[in-house]
Amino acid sequence: MGALEFLKGQHRTFREFFKKLEDERDPREQGRILQLLIKLLVIHTEIEEKHLYPRLKVANDELRELVLESLQEHHVVKVEIDEIEGLVPEVETCRPRIKVLKDLVFHHVDAEEQVVFPLAEKACGRLALDDIGKELEIETRRLEEKGTRLLITIMREEVRKKSGV
Ligand SMILES: [Fe+2]
Numbered sequence: 001m002g003a004l005e006f007l008k009g010q011h012r013t014f015r016e017f018f019k020k021l022e023d024e025r026d027p028r029e030q031g032r033i034l035q036l037l038i039k040l041l042v043i044h045t046e047i048e049e050k051h052l053y054p055r056l057k058v059a060n061d062e063l064r065e066l067v068l069e070s071l072q073e074h075h076v077v078k079v080e081i082d083e084i085e086g087l088v089p090e091v092e093t094c095r096p097r098i099k100v101l102k103d104l105v106f107h108h109v110d111a112e113e114q115v116v117f118p119l120a121e122k123a124c125g126r127l128a129l130d131d132i133g134k135e136l137e138i139e140t141r142r143l144e145e146k147g148t149r150l151l152i153t154i155m156r157e158e159v160r161k162k163s164g165v
Pocket residue numbers: 045048070074108112
């Protein structure tokens with residue numbers, strides 16, 4: 001599968017999970033969906049940062065600028081995940097936090113799909129994107145085998161490094 005189709009598939013899953021979270025009334029089930037969503041978000045940002053963004057960054061000036069912006073948006077998403085992870089959905093502040101995370105994620109994936117990906121398609125070409133797609137699939141599988149806790153620990157390290165804490 002091409003890289004962009006693969007990533008769009010994961011974006012669709014985010015949208016579905018956020019919708020499920022909003023509709024679900026059972027706190028235990030909400031907690032379960034939230035954990036799955038967080039795991040996928042961590043994996044998604046990781047694979048984009050390792051396998052797609054570096055290629056786009058060197059493609060042209062416009063993409064370089066967009067990638068730098070995207071990395072900053074990923075960072076903000078991770079900071080939000082860092083705060084939400086571990087909260088039980090019954091906690092009063094959990095719902096507003098999920099709402100903020102949803103707005104951030106939706107804004108980011110819309111920008112990717114409407115602006116970044118079409119430019120990536122032009123700059124990289126079909127063959128290169130197919131190769132990147134294979135890497136994304138393999139890396140997703142590899143990371144899915146890791147526990148959520150370990151992924152969050154890795155993510156937290158990155159967030160702290162970037163925040164200079
Ligand atoms: Fe992204």
